[in-house]
Amino acid sequence: MSKEANHTIYEPERTPWGQVFLLVVIVGFVFITATACAPRMIEVDGHRVFNPEYLWYLESEDRDRWQKPGQVIESLELSEGDVIADIGAGGGYFTERFSKRVGKGGHVYAVDVQDIMITLLKNRVNREKLDNVTVIKGRFETPMLPSKSVDTAFFSSVYKEISERIEYMKEVRKSLKREGRVAILEFYKNGIFPGPEYGDRMYQSQVIEELEKAGFLLIQSFDFLPQEYFLVFGIKEDRTVRGPKIHRKSQLLE
Numbered sequence: 001m002s003k004e005a006n007h008t009i010y011e012p013e014r015t016p017w018g019q020v021f022l023l024v025v026i027v028g029f030v031f032i033t034a035t036a037c038a039p040r041m042i043e044v045d046g047h048r049v050f051n052p053e054y055l056w057y058l059e060s061e062d063r064d065r066w067q068k069p070g071q072v073i074e075s076l077e078l079s080e081g082d083v084i085a086d087i088g089a090g091g092g093y094f095t096e097r098f099s100k101r102v103g104k105g106g107h108v109y110a111v112d113v114q115d116i117m118i119t120l121l122k123n124r125v126n127r128e129k130l131d132n133v134t135v136i137k138g139r140f141e142t143p144m145l146p147s148k149s150v151d152t153a154f155f156s157s158v159y160k161e162i163s164e165r166i167e168y169m170k171e172v173r174k175s176l177k178r179e180g181r182v183a184i185l186e187f188y189k190n191g192i193f194p195g196p197e198y199g200d201r202m203y204q205s206q207v208i209e210e211l212e213k214a215g216f217l218l219i220q221s222f223d224f225l226p227q228e229y230f231l232v233f234g235i236k237e238d239r240t241v242r243g244p245k246i247h248r249k250s251q252l253l254e
Protein backbone atom coordinates (compact mmCIF):
# COMPACT_ATOMS: atom_id res chain seq x y z
CA MET A 1 0.00 0.00 0.00
CA SER A 2 1.37 3.43 -0.86
CA LYS A 3 0.11 6.98 -0.43
CA GLU A 4 0.21 9.48 -3.29
CA ALA A 5 -1.27 12.99 -3.13
CA ASN A 6 -3.72 12.05 -0.40
CA HIS A 7 -4.99 9.03 -2.39
CA THR A 8 -4.56 5.57 -1.02
CA ILE A 9 -3.61 3.12 -3.76
CA TYR A 10 -3.97 -0.60 -3.12
CA GLU A 11 -1.48 -2.67 -5.08
CA PRO A 12 -2.32 -6.37 -5.41
CA GLU A 13 0.48 -8.69 -4.35
CA ARG A 14 2.12 -9.94 -7.53
CA THR A 15 3.89 -13.27 -8.01
CA PRO A 16 7.36 -12.43 -9.25
CA TRP A 17 7.14 -14.83 -12.24
CA GLY A 18 10.34 -13.54 -13.74
CA GLN A 19 12.27 -14.44 -10.61
CA VAL A 20 10.54 -17.83 -10.29
CA PHE A 21 11.45 -18.63 -13.89
CA LEU A 22 15.06 -17.59 -13.29
CA LEU A 23 15.23 -19.76 -10.18
CA VAL A 24 13.85 -22.78 -12.07
CA VAL A 25 16.42 -22.26 -14.84
CA ILE A 26 19.28 -22.00 -12.33
CA VAL A 27 18.18 -25.09 -10.34
CA GLY A 28 17.71 -27.05 -13.59
CA PHE A 29 21.11 -25.99 -14.87
CA VAL A 30 22.84 -26.92 -11.60
CA PHE A 31 21.08 -30.33 -11.57
CA ILE A 32 21.93 -31.14 -15.19
CA THR A 33 25.53 -29.97 -14.79
CA ALA A 34 25.99 -31.96 -11.59
CA THR A 35 24.52 -35.11 -13.19
CA ALA A 36 26.48 -34.68 -16.39
CA CYS A 37 29.68 -34.17 -14.45
CA ALA A 38 29.29 -37.14 -12.12
CA PRO A 39 31.52 -39.90 -13.48
CA ARG A 40 29.66 -43.00 -14.67
CA MET A 41 32.25 -45.17 -12.97
CA ILE A 42 33.89 -44.72 -9.59
CA GLU A 43 36.73 -46.43 -7.82
CA VAL A 44 35.94 -48.69 -4.88
CA ASP A 45 38.81 -50.52 -3.16
CA GLY A 46 40.93 -50.07 -6.28
CA HIS A 47 38.22 -51.43 -8.65
CA ARG A 48 36.34 -49.42 -11.27
CA VAL A 49 32.62 -49.93 -10.73
CA PHE A 50 29.27 -48.39 -11.63
CA ASN A 51 28.52 -45.10 -9.86
CA PRO A 52 25.36 -45.57 -7.73
CA GLU A 53 24.42 -41.95 -8.51
CA TYR A 54 23.22 -43.29 -11.87
CA LEU A 55 21.03 -45.98 -10.37
CA TRP A 56 17.96 -43.86 -11.15
CA TYR A 57 18.60 -44.64 -14.79
CA LEU A 58 18.73 -48.41 -14.25
CA GLU A 59 15.44 -48.17 -12.41
CA SER A 60 13.70 -45.79 -14.85
CA GLU A 61 10.51 -46.80 -16.65
CA ASP A 62 12.27 -46.11 -19.92
CA ARG A 63 14.56 -49.06 -19.26
CA ASP A 64 11.88 -51.68 -19.96
CA ARG A 65 11.69 -50.40 -23.54
CA TRP A 66 15.29 -51.23 -24.44
CA GLN A 67 15.99 -53.89 -21.83
CA LYS A 68 12.95 -56.07 -22.61
CA PRO A 69 13.26 -57.89 -19.26
CA GLY A 70 10.28 -60.16 -19.96
CA GLN A 71 11.84 -61.43 -23.18
CA VAL A 72 15.25 -61.82 -21.52
CA ILE A 73 13.73 -64.00 -18.79
CA GLU A 74 11.61 -65.98 -21.27
CA SER A 75 14.71 -66.69 -23.37
CA LEU A 76 16.40 -68.28 -20.38
CA GLU A 77 13.52 -70.78 -20.15
CA LEU A 78 13.66 -70.78 -16.37
CA SER A 79 11.55 -73.22 -14.44
CA GLU A 80 9.81 -72.73 -11.12
CA GLY A 81 12.22 -74.02 -8.53
CA ASP A 82 15.36 -72.84 -10.36
CA VAL A 83 18.21 -71.19 -8.49
CA ILE A 84 19.49 -67.98 -10.06
CA ALA A 85 22.46 -65.86 -9.06
CA ASP A 86 21.98 -62.23 -10.13
CA ILE A 87 25.62 -61.17 -9.92
CA GLY A 88 26.20 -57.42 -9.72
CA ALA A 89 22.50 -57.05 -8.97
CA GLY A 90 22.65 -53.26 -8.41
CA GLY A 91 19.23 -52.00 -7.31
CA GLY A 92 17.59 -55.37 -8.02
CA TYR A 93 15.89 -54.62 -11.36
CA PHE A 94 16.34 -58.24 -12.47
CA THR A 95 16.42 -59.76 -8.96
CA GLU A 96 12.77 -58.93 -8.37
CA ARG A 97 11.71 -60.32 -11.73
CA PHE A 98 13.70 -63.53 -11.22
CA SER A 99 12.24 -63.92 -7.74
CA LYS A 100 8.71 -63.82 -9.14
CA ARG A 101 9.62 -66.15 -12.01
CA VAL A 102 11.19 -68.98 -9.98
CA GLY A 103 8.48 -68.87 -7.31
CA LYS A 104 8.44 -70.17 -3.77
CA GLY A 105 10.31 -73.37 -4.60
CA GLY A 106 13.11 -71.47 -6.32
CA HIS A 107 15.79 -69.15 -5.02
CA VAL A 108 17.65 -66.03 -6.09
CA TYR A 109 21.05 -64.93 -4.82
CA ALA A 110 21.46 -61.18 -5.34
CA VAL A 111 25.18 -60.41 -5.19
CA ASP A 112 26.93 -57.05 -5.23
CA VAL A 113 30.19 -55.57 -3.99
CA GLN A 114 28.99 -52.08 -3.09
CA ASP A 115 27.48 -51.49 0.36
CA ILE A 116 24.94 -49.05 -1.00
CA MET A 117 23.65 -51.68 -3.45
CA ILE A 118 23.43 -54.24 -0.64
CA THR A 119 21.29 -51.81 1.39
CA LEU A 120 19.06 -51.06 -1.60
CA LEU A 121 18.69 -54.75 -2.41
CA LYS A 122 17.72 -55.57 1.18
CA ASN A 123 15.20 -52.70 1.17
CA ARG A 124 13.66 -54.00 -2.03
CA VAL A 125 13.52 -57.57 -0.72
CA ASN A 126 11.67 -56.36 2.40
CA ARG A 127 9.41 -53.91 0.59
CA GLU A 128 8.37 -56.39 -2.10
CA LYS A 129 8.37 -59.37 0.28
CA LEU A 130 10.74 -61.37 -1.91
CA ASP A 131 11.02 -64.30 0.48
CA ASN A 132 13.06 -66.42 -1.91
CA VAL A 133 15.94 -63.91 -2.26
CA THR A 134 19.21 -63.95 -0.34
CA VAL A 135 21.35 -60.82 -0.61
CA ILE A 136 25.10 -61.51 -0.61
CA LYS A 137 27.93 -59.03 -0.26
CA GLY A 138 30.37 -60.49 -2.74
CA ARG A 139 34.10 -59.87 -2.97
CA PHE A 140 35.72 -58.42 -6.03
CA GLU A 141 37.43 -61.72 -6.75
CA THR A 142 34.55 -64.11 -5.90
CA PRO A 143 30.75 -63.88 -5.64
CA MET A 144 30.77 -65.85 -2.36
CA LEU A 145 28.09 -68.25 -3.56
CA PRO A 146 27.57 -71.70 -2.05
CA SER A 147 29.30 -74.40 -4.05
CA LYS A 148 27.27 -76.33 -6.70
CA SER A 149 24.08 -74.46 -5.81
CA VAL A 150 23.18 -72.36 -8.86
CA ASP A 151 21.37 -73.23 -12.11
CA THR A 152 21.94 -69.89 -13.85
CA ALA A 153 24.47 -67.18 -13.01
CA PHE A 154 23.24 -63.96 -14.61
CA PHE A 155 25.30 -60.83 -15.33
CA SER A 156 23.53 -57.73 -16.63
CA SER A 157 25.97 -54.97 -17.48
CA VAL A 158 28.43 -56.24 -14.86
CA TYR A 159 30.94 -58.46 -16.62
CA LYS A 160 33.05 -55.56 -17.92
CA GLU A 161 33.39 -54.21 -14.36
CA ILE A 162 35.05 -57.36 -13.04
CA SER A 163 38.80 -56.91 -12.72
CA GLU A 164 40.26 -60.43 -12.96
CA ARG A 165 37.49 -61.81 -15.10
CA ILE A 166 38.83 -65.25 -16.01
CA GLU A 167 39.70 -66.08 -12.41
CA TYR A 168 36.34 -64.69 -11.29
CA MET A 169 34.45 -66.87 -13.79
CA LYS A 170 36.34 -69.93 -12.56
CA GLU A 171 34.94 -69.10 -9.11
CA VAL A 172 31.46 -68.74 -10.61
CA ARG A 173 31.88 -72.17 -12.23
CA LYS A 174 32.40 -73.72 -8.78
CA SER A 175 29.01 -72.37 -7.68
CA LEU A 176 27.16 -73.96 -10.61
CA LYS A 177 25.23 -77.20 -10.48
CA ARG A 178 25.78 -79.78 -13.20
CA GLU A 179 24.38 -78.40 -16.48
CA GLY A 180 24.52 -74.93 -14.91
CA ARG A 181 24.74 -71.88 -17.17
CA VAL A 182 26.11 -68.37 -17.28
CA ALA A 183 24.14 -65.60 -19.03
CA ILE A 184 25.85 -62.34 -19.93
CA LEU A 185 24.25 -59.12 -21.16
CA GLU A 186 26.61 -56.36 -22.22
CA PHE A 187 26.36 -53.22 -24.33
CA TYR A 188 27.65 -53.46 -27.90
CA LYS A 189 31.08 -51.91 -28.11
CA ASN A 190 30.01 -49.94 -31.17
CA GLY A 191 26.41 -49.52 -30.10
CA ILE A 192 24.38 -46.42 -29.47
CA PHE A 193 23.71 -44.48 -26.29
CA PRO A 194 22.30 -44.59 -23.65
CA GLY A 195 24.75 -46.93 -22.03
CA PRO A 196 28.29 -46.96 -20.67
CA GLU A 197 30.96 -44.81 -22.24
CA TYR A 198 32.66 -46.50 -25.20
CA GLY A 199 35.87 -47.09 -23.27
CA ASP A 200 33.94 -49.11 -20.69
CA ARG A 201 32.32 -51.45 -23.21
CA MET A 202 33.61 -54.83 -24.42
CA TYR A 203 33.59 -56.65 -27.73
CA GLN A 204 31.57 -59.82 -27.47
CA SER A 205 34.36 -61.80 -29.12
CA GLN A 206 36.52 -60.93 -26.10
CA VAL A 207 33.80 -62.07 -23.68
CA ILE A 208 33.50 -65.40 -25.53
CA GLU A 209 37.28 -65.89 -25.54
CA GLU A 210 37.55 -65.19 -21.81
CA LEU A 211 34.66 -67.48 -20.91
CA GLU A 212 36.28 -70.28 -22.91
CA LYS A 213 39.48 -69.77 -20.94
CA ALA A 214 37.45 -70.07 -17.72
CA GLY A 215 36.03 -73.43 -18.85
CA PHE A 216 32.77 -72.45 -20.54
CA LEU A 217 31.30 -72.96 -23.99
CA LEU A 218 28.94 -70.65 -25.81
CA ILE A 219 25.59 -72.41 -26.24
CA GLN A 220 23.18 -69.58 -27.19
CA SER A 221 23.32 -66.06 -28.48
CA PHE A 222 20.27 -63.76 -28.71
CA ASP A 223 20.11 -60.58 -30.73
CA PHE A 224 16.67 -59.14 -29.92
CA LEU A 225 18.04 -56.36 -27.70
CA PRO A 226 18.80 -53.19 -29.65
CA GLN A 227 21.75 -52.13 -27.50
CA GLU A 228 23.11 -55.28 -25.93
CA TYR A 229 24.38 -58.71 -26.85
CA PHE A 230 23.07 -61.59 -24.80
CA LEU A 231 25.24 -64.69 -24.54
CA VAL A 232 24.57 -67.96 -22.70
CA PHE A 233 27.37 -70.36 -21.79
CA GLY A 234 27.42 -73.90 -20.46
CA ILE A 235 30.21 -75.67 -18.57
CA LYS A 236 32.63 -77.23 -21.05
CA GLU A 237 32.68 -80.73 -19.51
CA ASP A 238 28.86 -80.89 -19.43
CA ARG A 239 28.34 -79.90 -23.03
CA THR A 240 29.37 -81.86 -26.04
CA VAL A 241 27.47 -79.72 -28.51
CA ARG A 242 28.75 -76.25 -29.21
CA GLY A 243 26.15 -73.53 -29.68
CA PRO A 244 26.07 -70.95 -32.45
CA LYS A 245 29.30 -70.91 -34.43
CA ILE A 246 30.06 -67.25 -34.12
CA HIS A 247 33.60 -67.50 -32.96
CA ARG A 248 35.16 -65.48 -35.72
CA LYS A 249 35.17 -61.77 -35.03
CA SER A 250 33.94 -60.96 -38.53
CA GLN A 251 30.70 -62.87 -37.84
CA LEU A 252 29.88 -60.94 -34.69
CA LEU A 253 27.91 -57.75 -34.43
CA GLU A 254 30.26 -56.10 -31.98
Ligand SMILES: C[S@@+](CC[C@H](N)C(=O)[O-])C[C@H]1O[C@@H](n2cnc3c(N)ncnc32)[C@H](O)[C@@H]1O
Binds near residue numbers: 091114117
Ligand atom coordinates in the same frame (compact mmCIF):
# COMPACT_ATOMS: atom_id res chain seq x y z
C1 LIG B 1 25.76 -51.25 -14.21
S1 LIG B 1 25.33 -51.94 -12.66
C2 LIG B 1 24.15 -53.16 -13.20
C3 LIG B 1 23.16 -53.51 -12.12
C4 LIG B 1 22.15 -54.60 -12.49
N1 LIG B 1 22.79 -55.82 -12.93
C5 LIG B 1 21.17 -54.14 -13.51
O1 LIG B 1 21.22 -54.61 -14.65
O2 LIG B 1 20.34 -53.28 -13.18
C6 LIG B 1 26.77 -52.94 -12.28
C7 LIG B 1 26.74 -53.50 -10.86
O3 LIG B 1 27.77 -54.48 -10.74
C8 LIG B 1 28.37 -54.37 -9.47
N2 LIG B 1 29.70 -55.01 -9.54
C9 LIG B 1 30.84 -54.54 -10.09
N3 LIG B 1 31.86 -55.42 -9.94
C10 LIG B 1 31.34 -56.47 -9.27
C11 LIG B 1 31.88 -57.72 -8.80
N4 LIG B 1 33.17 -58.05 -8.97
N5 LIG B 1 31.05 -58.57 -8.13
C12 LIG B 1 29.75 -58.25 -7.94
N6 LIG B 1 29.19 -57.09 -8.34
C13 LIG B 1 29.97 -56.21 -9.01
C14 LIG B 1 28.38 -52.87 -9.22
O4 LIG B 1 28.51 -52.57 -7.86
C15 LIG B 1 27.01 -52.47 -9.79
O5 LIG B 1 26.01 -52.53 -8.83
